[in-house]
Amino acid sequence: MIDLGIIGGTGFYKFFESTGERIVETPYGEPSAPVTLATWGGKRIGFIPRHGLHHEYLPHRVPYPANVAALKELGARQILGFNVVGSLSEHVSKGHFLLIDQFIDLTWGRDWTIFDRANGAHADLADPYCGRLRAQAIEALSDSPEVVHPKATALIINGPKFQTKAESRLYNSWGADVINMTQSTEATVAREMELCYVNLSFCTDYGVISEDLAPESGDPPVRHRDVVAYFNDNVARVEAAVRATVAALEDDAECGCRSALEGCWLNTEGHR
Template sequence: MEKRADIGVFGGTGLYSFLDDVEEIEMETPYGKPSDSIAIAEVDGKSVAFIPRHGKDHRYPPHRIPYRANIYAMKQLGVKYIIAPTASGSLKAEIGPSDFCIPDQLIDRTWGREDTFFNGPEVKHITFADPYDEDLRRLAVKVCIENGLKVHDGGVMVVIQGPRFSTRAESRWFSSIGGTVINMTQYPECVLAREMDIPYVNISIITDYDAGLEGHPEIKPVSHEEVLKVFEENNERIKKVLYDMIRKIEV
């Protein structure tokens, strides 16, 4: 590839653009096209590649995102680290909307998604005990604190199939088995990055309480409109975190 990048960023719901003075490139991979054209720009002397995982017009629901093409494109570009912000719901009363959470574990509740590059004849069994890169996690927490944000260090990300949100019973069960936050896109994105040996971190911006908060009838179940509203209110904060992390990452 002529165009190279040091750091990759995936944008989730509400984050469809991120960089300034970009050059957009189109890519093809053995797994099809990525979600959209890839924006490449320089930040503090480092080349950054940005892909909106749902597409700029949010054309891909979570179970249809071309995850393998997105990760493979990052690998082709030479990306050494991936930062993956997402809009996420809270499964804990003490974690509220507009908080940030940097999870360290994951429970996959998706089905039918292409989640490996090794379907044969080459087969690879990867270690996935710790889904998120600990160095990037520590950096994300540090930067959030430096920016005066309320951040939760660690937690269990529950990934559901979508595109619907949880029932109250499902949400209660996810919480009872140790879930901290809930999202629809972290799997298989993070495991594909691991297969490509790219350190990966999630930054969850909490937008809601999933199916509501028991004992608090005034807190309603999540809606897509509410997710967008809260994420947009925090857009500048997440962008500041991303820029600060990029500046501090040694490449």
């Protein structure tokens, strides 16, 4: 059994030594990859690369319910989701870390809910990330030498294409801080499964409007290879932030996330 689930990119394999892996069957199909097991930060963790071992799952094709369910099947009741994001705000620079607290979801047509049959539930997502875990993560990173934004709003597009400049300028006018293609779906499914979910993001670029946000950077509109290169150049920094966060996350069986669907069911009989 694991204490904590982590969902992130394939670069996470550089962070820990595996003690084994588990192939997990779920009611929602196969996860992106077998769950890698490790002991890390004093905790037994299970890790899933959301895009698969070879990045074979693009954002709109990631099996989100299966990924979250696989970690729950192994005992995790709390999940850390790690993302790389692009900036949409002059206040967020490349190299900054963010503990996302809100999102605007513009995704469509993906496998995004466990409630696709009769007698499901309308999950409450007013505060889509676990406030208890967010507080622990904020405290853990408070002495970090990094710039850490304790709250931020992420704008989630469907992908796999990047956004246009007009779209980015619109999202900026809405007050969104960063842009991403995955985390709203993951957070939604975790809430539907009554799990605690917290997100740590790392800003790798200025999206397609670097001339608006950081003209001094001279960066062209972002390409995927730029994201990968910047992440790889900063792996040590990311690892330190993630390790500090993992070490600080403590479980609490009484957390409100564990009963998040109370009062949300369409039919109160036989839903458990």
